[in-house]
Amino acid sequence: MPELPEVETIVRGLNNRALNILGARFLGVWTDFKKLIKKPNNFEKFKKDLKGKKIEKVWRRGKNIIFDLKGGISLLVHQKLTGHLLCGKWKKAKGQWRSIERGPLDDPMNRFLHLIFYLDNGKQLALSDLRKFAKIELWETDEFKESREFKSLGPEPLEKYFTFEKFKKVLSKKGKIKQVLMDQNVIVGIGNIYADEILFEAKIHPEKDVLKILEKDLKKIYLTTKNILKKAIKARGTSTSDFRDLEGKKGLFGKSLRVYRKTGQKCPRCSATIRRIKIGGRSAHFCPACQILGD
């Protein structure tokens, strides 16, 4: 599932000069599942509003991909669980846009194409999304930045302003550490994979009550969060299941995972058996010997 490193990989790809996405204009949109577009909730209006708009900037906030368009409009793409953008090419045939490249289709994970943006530079951006949970929204940029959903997002863990003091402040919230780490209103970008990996590395039990964690352990979680996210970006993300980059390629961080989806295997630190439990309806993987709950 795309978390911060995966979304960052996509955004860096979109900003790659060679792709010429910046400065291109939207020509049209195809979809076989209009419900992906949440705003406006009318697909024809969405198409009309998007047509001819020039891409000025592509950036990321948490797990959201944001295309700032000329004229004070922003296109938001959230890939949710199984969505990923793929860049390909199109050509015109019999008066219609035809995809001549939808990213490598020999990979089953790239076959669930439900939406394609056609650009005026001959490129297309296709959204592959097995579970159709992704969301697409078109906003007035000012309105978006003033919106509740944007303003309530927590700090970016890799930004300079995210100091240990800041981390302690946002984490002064009750609950189990894993759930709090994954709360986008506390910190953005961490999902199930990286929460498990961060807590394993920091040797903290996922169900540990946040308010009971010692300062030295908070510091460990803080440093580990930055460290793991940075390493995962370098590896271009994790592809345990769906994630692919813009070219359809897998990320390499899966090789570095130590507990996520390793139930029953040996802990790489102490050889105890990795366990899986449910926390708030989500699976959590951890080492019962290294990550002690305490009181």
Place this chain on the structure above:
DNA sequence: AATCGTTCCTGATAGC
């Protein structure tokens, strides 16, 4: 105001 449960989806897998 904060928190909990439900909902959206469908491929993979298990069970019969």
Place this chain on the structure above:
DNA sequence: TGCTATCAGGAACGAT
């Protein structure tokens, strides 16, 4: 073999 049931999982939403 082929059917049905169960599950994963981010985040918005309604209910409490």
